[in-house]
Amino acid sequence: MQQPAAGLGTEWSDLLFAVAEQLKVPLTVIARQAELGEMTRQEDAGHLQIVRTQADAAMQLVDSYLLGLELLRSQTALELEPVSISSTLVDTAHALTRFAKQYNVDIAVDVGGRYEPVMAHARGLRAALLSLGFGLVEAQATPTSGRRTPRLTLAVHRTPHGIIAGVYGTNDSLHADVWQRALRLCGRAAQPFTGLSVGSGAGLFVADTILKSMESSLKAGTWHRDRGLAAAFQSSQQLRFV
Amino acid sequence: MANVLFLEPNILLAQAYAQALTLAGHTVRVVQGAQEAIHAADTALPDIVLLELQLPAHNGIEFLHEFRSYPEWQHIPVVVNTALYPVRIQAARQVLEEELGVVDVLYKPTATLADICEAVRTYGAGVAGGLYPGSAS
Numbered sequence: 001m002q003q004p005a006a007g008l009g010t011e012w013s014d015l016l017f018a019v020a021e022q023l024k025v026p027l028t029v030i031a032r033q034a035e036l037g038e039m040t041r042q043e044d045a046g047h048l049q050i051v052r053t054q055a056d057a058a059m060q061l062v063d064s065y066l067l068g069l070e071l072l073r074s075q076t077a078l079e080l081e082p083v084s085i086s087s088t089l090v091d092t093a094h095a096l097t098r099f100a101k102q103y104n105v106d107i108a109v110d111v112g113g114r115y116e117p118v119m120a121h122a123r124g125l126r127a128a129l130l131s132l133g134f135g136l137v138e139a140q141a142t143p144t145s146g147r148r149t150p151r152l153t154l155a156v157h158r159t160p161h162g163i164i165a166g167v168y169g170t171n172d173s174l175h176a177d178v179w180q181r182a183l184r185l186c187g188r189a190a191q192p193f194t195g196l197s198v199g200s201g202a203g204l205f206v207a208d209t210i211l212k213s214m215e216s217s218l219k220a221g222t223w224h225r226d227r228g229l230a231a232a233f234q235s236s237q238q239l240r241f242v
Numbered sequence: 243m244a245n246v247l248f249l250e251p252n253i254l255l256a257q258a259y260a261q262a263l264t265l266a267g268h269t270v271r272v273v274q275g276a277q278e279a280i281h282a283a284d285t286a287l288p289d290i291v292l293l294e295l296q297l298p299a300h301n302g303i304e305f306l307h308e309f310r311s312y313p314e315w316q317h318i319p320v321v322v323n324t325a326l327y328p329v330r331i332q333a334a335r336q337v338l339e340e341e342l343g344v345v346d347v348l349y350k351p352t353a354t355l356a357d358i359c360e361a362v363r364t365y366g367a368g369v370a371g372g373l374y375p376g377s378a379s
Contacts, residue, residue, distance in 0.1 A: 025252060028351050032258040035355045039265060059351045066327060098302055123329065 013073055020066050024059060024151050030188030031055035050102055057099050057134050061203055064131040067124065068209035078121035078213045082236035085118050085125075086111040089154040092129040099134060100152060103141035105169075110155040110223070116232035118163050120214050128210040129154070132167050132218070132229060139196045140169040154224045159232070165228025168223035171196060176220040181230065183208075204229065243267045244366030245286065249279050249293035249305070250323075250364035255350075259292075262355035268362055274298070274307045283309070288318060290366035292358070294350065295324040295331070303334070306342040316343065319365040325360065 034052035038045045071078065093109045100107045133152065140150040148170040156165045173195040185192035186205050193201045207229075208218040216231040223230075246268050250256040255271070256272040258332050263270045271288070273279045275298050283291070295302030302322065308311070322344050324331065331338075338344040345365050348357060 024351050028325065029252065029254045029258075031351075032255055032355060036258045036261055037356070039262065056352070063327065063351065067329065070329075190375075 001088040006060050013069070017073075020069070023062050027055050027059045027087050031059065049098075053098050053102060059094050060127075060134060061206065062129040064206045064210060065202070067127055068206050068213075070134065072209065078124045078210075080119040080121060080214060081124055082117035083120040083122045085115055085120075085163060085233065087157060088125055088129065089165060092126060092133055093154045094119065096133040096137065096152070096154075100137045103137055103139045105137050105150040105152055108151060108153040110234070111155055113156075113158070115158065115163055115235075118165075119236050120216075120233055124210050124214055128207040128214075128231075128233075129165070129167065131203040131210070132207040135197065135201055135207070136167050136169050136171075136228065139171045139174070139193070143181070150214055151226075153223060153226055153228075157223075162232040162234050164209040164221070164230050164232050166221055166223065166228050168221070168226035168228030169180055170226055172227060174220055174227040174229065179218070179220040180193055192237070243269065244289040244362050245269045246362055246366065247279060247282055247291045248272045248300070249276070249291070249297060250274065251294060251297055255357060258355065259358055262359060263362060266359045266362070268359075268366070276300035276302075276308070279305060280308060283318075287363035290362055291318060292323050292361070293320065295322060296324045296328055297353070303338070303342070306338075306344070310342055319343070321346045321348065321361045321365060323348045323350050323353055358370045 032050050034048040034055065037048040038052065041048070089111055090109055093107050097107050108217060133154070136152055140152055150165060150170055152166050152169045156163060158164070178196065179195065182192040182201060182204070190200065191198065193204075204218070211217050211231045216228040216233055218231055221230040246263055248256065248259055248263075248270060250259060250272055251274045253274070255289055256274070260270045260272045271282050271339065273282050277300070279293070280293070282288075293302050293305065297305065302324070306320065309320075320343055322338060324347070328347075328349055335347065338347065
């Protein structure tokens, strides 16, 4: 996602968009049929919940990808508005919990302190944080993630550069150089994040693309002993004194 | 319990919606196109209509213009359940809600069966008083 989709040629960009739109249909069918099964077949409810959660996660990735691609194609930035970063992180953590549980990863939120709203696009910010979270959940569950109990923390803190919101995990592999190398390898290597993700890490690139349209971007960072990816936002001057 | 008219072009999703709503105690008729929906509403008055905006032949907005043109159907609450990304229908939302009497817009990929049942429970009762936008009364 780092290279503009326009570089693929408009026809391929349009085709990718159409493929992603079409993928939403079978994913929705899978998720809703699994949910129906959970309601009617108690004995299979556990397995069907896994099916539904995975389909929902795939749907989220496709949706975020579509949003990112649309932003790249239209060359427009998302309209920024004051958004509560704390409540967005709490909502995102809630949405990640069931998926994370399937990988035995704990989800935590640290929004201690009082933060004024930040300038962002509410739906875009949530989509970016969810994509980031889904991508990093799998990374915490990889064999190289260290000896600590796998955990992902969604946290916010203030720096001179702005209010930093990020997702941090117990996987020790996510250093700044790993992230920079992955950005260079995006779309050119099957596994850009060696030691972090066994897949393409698409969710992380999608999140970065969406955040760039909000005049931010992902950077590697730390939160206490955990490593992760975070983005800086400017606080809303309008609402600072409200 | 409500008499539900559901416009859903995907037959597998339609089955899931119909079964879930039936389990919740509602009476459900599922149709796949706008013309079929007009016939179904003419046959038996629904308490609530749920529809996808992307339909074969006539789209959901065309259907709603036709549906609302009949005085006896103007008070019936309509819930949109669409796969169109919310950012894309933002511009149409005011027309849907203020002119066409849509009481809620659900995003189909994330709207669970429980959400659908909740929408029917919330909006599918008490329509006689013309409580909803687009109501004739």
